[in-house]
Amino acid sequence: MSGTTMVVLIVLISVGSGVIYDMYKKHLEFKSRTLKDSKEANEHVAAVTKELVELKERVQTLEAIVTDSSYSVKQEINKL
Structure with a gap:
Protein backbone atom coordinates (compact mmCIF):
# COMPACT_ATOMS: atom_id res chain seq x y z
CA MET A 1 0.00 0.00 0.00
CA SER A 2 1.44 3.32 -1.00
CA GLY A 3 1.66 6.40 1.18
CA THR A 4 -0.95 8.27 -0.88
CA THR A 5 -3.46 5.44 -0.49
CA MET A 6 -2.92 5.39 3.27
CA VAL A 7 -3.43 9.16 3.52
CA VAL A 8 -6.65 8.94 1.48
CA LEU A 9 -7.96 6.08 3.66
CA ILE A 10 -7.13 7.96 6.87
CA VAL A 11 -8.93 11.07 5.59
CA LEU A 12 -11.97 9.03 4.49
CA ILE A 13 -12.15 7.22 7.83
CA SER A 14 -11.80 10.50 9.74
CA VAL A 15 -14.45 12.30 7.69
CA GLY A 16 -16.75 9.27 7.75
CA SER A 17 -16.54 8.88 11.52
CA GLY A 18 -17.15 12.63 11.96
CA VAL A 19 -20.26 12.43 9.78
CA ILE A 20 -21.54 9.39 11.66
CA TYR A 21 -20.92 11.13 15.00
CA ASP A 22 -22.83 14.23 13.85
CA MET A 23 -25.71 12.06 12.64
CA TYR A 24 -25.82 10.29 16.01
CA LYS A 25 -25.77 13.62 17.87
CA ALA A 64 -80.83 18.90 37.76
CA ILE A 65 -81.74 22.50 38.64
CA VAL A 66 -83.62 23.14 35.41
CA THR A 67 -85.58 19.89 35.48
CA ASP A 68 -86.51 20.35 39.12
CA SER A 69 -90.24 21.04 39.45
CA SER A 70 -89.72 23.84 41.98
CA TYR A 71 -87.59 25.69 39.41
CA SER A 72 -90.50 25.93 36.97
CA VAL A 73 -92.74 27.18 39.77
CA LYS A 74 -90.17 29.88 40.58
CA GLN A 75 -90.09 30.88 36.91
CA GLU A 76 -93.88 31.21 36.83
CA ILE A 77 -93.86 33.29 40.02
CA ASN A 78 -91.15 35.55 38.61
CA LYS A 79 -93.24 36.08 35.44
CA LEU A 80 -96.06 37.49 37.56
Whole structure:
Protein backbone atom coordinates (compact mmCIF):
# COMPACT_ATOMS: atom_id res chain seq x y z
CA MET A 1 0.00 0.00 0.00
CA SER A 2 1.44 3.32 -1.00
CA GLY A 3 1.66 6.40 1.18
CA THR A 4 -0.95 8.27 -0.88
CA THR A 5 -3.46 5.44 -0.49
CA MET A 6 -2.92 5.39 3.27
CA VAL A 7 -3.43 9.16 3.52
CA VAL A 8 -6.65 8.94 1.48
CA LEU A 9 -7.96 6.08 3.66
CA ILE A 10 -7.13 7.96 6.87
CA VAL A 11 -8.93 11.07 5.59
CA LEU A 12 -11.97 9.03 4.49
CA ILE A 13 -12.15 7.22 7.83
CA SER A 14 -11.80 10.50 9.74
CA VAL A 15 -14.45 12.30 7.69
CA GLY A 16 -16.75 9.27 7.75
CA SER A 17 -16.54 8.88 11.52
CA GLY A 18 -17.15 12.63 11.96
CA VAL A 19 -20.26 12.43 9.78
CA ILE A 20 -21.54 9.39 11.66
CA TYR A 21 -20.92 11.13 15.00
CA ASP A 22 -22.83 14.23 13.85
CA MET A 23 -25.71 12.06 12.64
CA TYR A 24 -25.82 10.29 16.01
CA LYS A 25 -25.77 13.62 17.87
CA LYS A 26 -28.66 14.93 15.75
CA HIS A 27 -30.56 11.71 16.41
CA LEU A 28 -30.17 12.14 20.17
CA GLU A 29 -31.31 15.78 19.98
CA PHE A 30 -34.37 14.75 17.96
CA LYS A 31 -35.16 11.98 20.42
CA SER A 32 -34.95 14.31 23.43
CA ARG A 33 -37.13 16.92 21.68
CA THR A 34 -39.69 14.24 20.82
CA LEU A 35 -39.82 13.04 24.42
CA LYS A 36 -40.21 16.62 25.66
CA ASP A 37 -43.03 17.27 23.18
CA SER A 38 -44.65 14.00 24.19
CA LYS A 39 -44.54 14.93 27.88
CA GLU A 40 -46.02 18.36 27.16
CA ALA A 41 -48.76 16.79 25.05
CA ASN A 42 -49.60 14.32 27.82
CA GLU A 43 -49.80 17.15 30.35
CA HIS A 44 -52.09 19.11 28.02
CA VAL A 45 -54.34 16.09 27.49
CA ALA A 46 -54.55 15.56 31.25
CA ALA A 47 -55.51 19.21 31.81
CA VAL A 48 -58.16 19.12 29.09
CA THR A 49 -59.56 15.85 30.44
CA LYS A 50 -59.79 17.35 33.95
CA GLU A 51 -61.56 20.41 32.58
CA LEU A 52 -63.97 18.21 30.61
CA VAL A 53 -64.88 16.23 33.73
CA GLU A 54 -65.49 19.45 35.68
CA LEU A 55 -67.69 20.83 32.89
CA LYS A 56 -69.72 17.62 32.73
CA GLU A 57 -70.34 17.85 36.48
CA ARG A 58 -71.48 21.45 36.10
CA VAL A 59 -73.82 20.56 33.25
CA GLN A 60 -75.33 17.74 35.32
CA THR A 61 -75.91 20.17 38.17
CA LEU A 62 -77.56 22.68 35.84
CA GLU A 63 -79.73 19.97 34.29
CA ALA A 64 -80.83 18.90 37.76
CA ILE A 65 -81.74 22.50 38.64
CA VAL A 66 -83.62 23.14 35.41
CA THR A 67 -85.58 19.89 35.48
CA ASP A 68 -86.51 20.35 39.12
CA SER A 69 -90.24 21.04 39.45
CA SER A 70 -89.72 23.84 41.98
CA TYR A 71 -87.59 25.69 39.41
CA SER A 72 -90.50 25.93 36.97
CA VAL A 73 -92.74 27.18 39.77
CA LYS A 74 -90.17 29.88 40.58
CA GLN A 75 -90.09 30.88 36.91
CA GLU A 76 -93.88 31.21 36.83
CA ILE A 77 -93.86 33.29 40.02
CA ASN A 78 -91.15 35.55 38.61
CA LYS A 79 -93.24 36.08 35.44
CA LEU A 80 -96.06 37.49 37.56
